[in-house]
Amino acid sequence: MFFNQERGQWLFKLITSIGIISIIGFIITGNVLGIVCLFSNPTLANTLFGIALFCPATFILFASLFSLIYGGYTMISDNGDGRKFGQGLLLTKKSIMAILITGTFILLSDVTLLNVPFGRHLLFSYSFLLLLLFCSSQVYIGWLAIPEEDRYARFIALLKEILPIQFQEEWLGDLQEKYHQLIKEGIPRWKVYFITLLTGLGLILSYLWLKADKFVSRWMTRA
Amino acid sequence: MKKNQDSIFDLSPKEEAVLTSVFYRERYGLEIIEAVKEASGGKIKLGFGSLYPTLHKLEEKGYLEARWGDETPEERGGARRRYYRITGLGVKVLAQKKQFLDDLAGWEPAWGGV
Numbered sequence: 001m002f003f004n005q006e007r008g009q010w011l012f013k014l015i016t017s018i019g020i021i022s023i024i025g026f027i028i029t030g031n032v033l034g035i036v037c038l039f040s041n042p043t044l045a046n047t048l049f050g051i052a053l054f055c056p057a058t059f060i061l062f063a064s065l066f067s068l069i070y071g072g073y074t075m076i077s078d079n080g081d082g083r084k085f086g087q088g089l090l091l092t093k094k095s096i097m098a099i100l101i102t103g104t105f106i107l108l109s110d111v112t113l114l115n116v117p118f119g120r121h122l123l124f125s126y127s128f129l130l131l132l133l134f135c136s137s138q139v140y141i142g143w144l145a146i147p148e149e150d151r152y153a154r155f156i157a158l159l160k161e162i163l164p165i166q167f168q169e170e171w172l173g174d175l176q177e178k179y180h181q182l183i184k185e186g187i188p189r190w191k192v193y194f195i196t197l198l199t200g201l202g203l204i205l206s207y208l209w210l211k212a213d214k215f216v217s218r219w220m221t222r223a
Numbered sequence: 224m225k226k227n228q229d230s231i232f233d234l235s236p237k238e239e240a241v242l243t244s245v246f247y248r249e250r251y252g253l254e255i256i257e258a259v260k261e262a263s264g265g266k267i268k269l270g271f272g273s274l275y276p277t278l279h280k281l282e283e284k285g286y287l288e289a290r291w292g293d294e295t296p297e298e299r300g301g302a303r304r305r306y307y308r309i310t311g312l313g314v315k316v317l318a319q320k321k322q323f324l325d326d327l328a329g330w331e332p333a334w335g336g337v
Contacts, residue, residue: 170304176298206272210276213279
């Protein structure tokens with residue numbers, strides 16, 4: 001089995017690392033291309049946009065990258081009581097969130113406001129996504145080798161790591177109830193797992209929506 | 224006052240469906256999804272991705288209130304259900320919307336036609 005062998009575990013870690021590095025590469029390349037375009041077409045609007053939004057976003061992006069690395073280091077250097085691991089995990093989660101938000105902003109700015117040539121963007125930046133897709137497919141193939149029940153338990157455990165504790169009882173409870181309902185209805189296992197996977201992704205979307213909504217309303221209140 | 228007048232336009236179709244689903248009795252998340260799906264003959268499918276943000280918005284607007292259920296079913300892994308029910312304000316907004324649609328359907332120009 002993929003995860004039960006030491007080699008499989010290392011392969012999984014390697015593939016996950018390449019996946020994370022490719023996301024970071026994807027975002028950084030997009031950022032560098034944006035900055036090049038910002039300074040090669042110095043109009044007043046571009047300069048103002050750069051000073052007010054793009055450069056701060058770049059700063060946040062790099063600070064989040066450092067914080068992500070520090071979070072990972074804190075997790076590894078846990079002495080067994082789980083305290084440092086928890087702190088590191090929280091830091092890592094917040095960093096990933098910040099990277100995703102600022103990264104998306106930068107990539108959208110590149111192709112809309114800064115007129116970064118899409119072909120070049122595609123070549124340099126989006127090529128990292130192909131690497132990410134490859135890694136994801138490898139992890140998915142690995143997951144297929146796990147018994148069905150374990151796969152479900154692992155998925156719920158993963159969601160517990162991602163979703164904040166105040167939503168877990170209601171959201172994951174509903175998800176588990178739906179899972180058992182589908183099994184009772186006699187739907188094939190692979191289909192049940194697929195529906196559960198999509199539903200789980202829906203829960204992550206809900207969480208991101210709530211987070212973004214809170215952020216926007218706080219920002220509007222301040223403004 | 225203006226907020227109150229605008230509140231019927233503040234309801235999206237999804238919010239209206241969720242609010243109506245808890246009009247006569249309190250329901251929990253999964254039950255609301257099932258109710259909307261069954262009542263629409265399977266034409267409207269609310270996903271988990273849109274249900275919880277909708278419930279959250281309705282709760283924030285004061286149209287819904289929630290309570291934790293006492294039972295801890297085994298198929299939920301021991302997790303309690305969170306039941307939602309419509310508030311007085313929610314009932315009022317739904318009634319206002321229905322009244323508005325009825326008035327709109329029956330409206331006739333005072334000058335006898337366009």
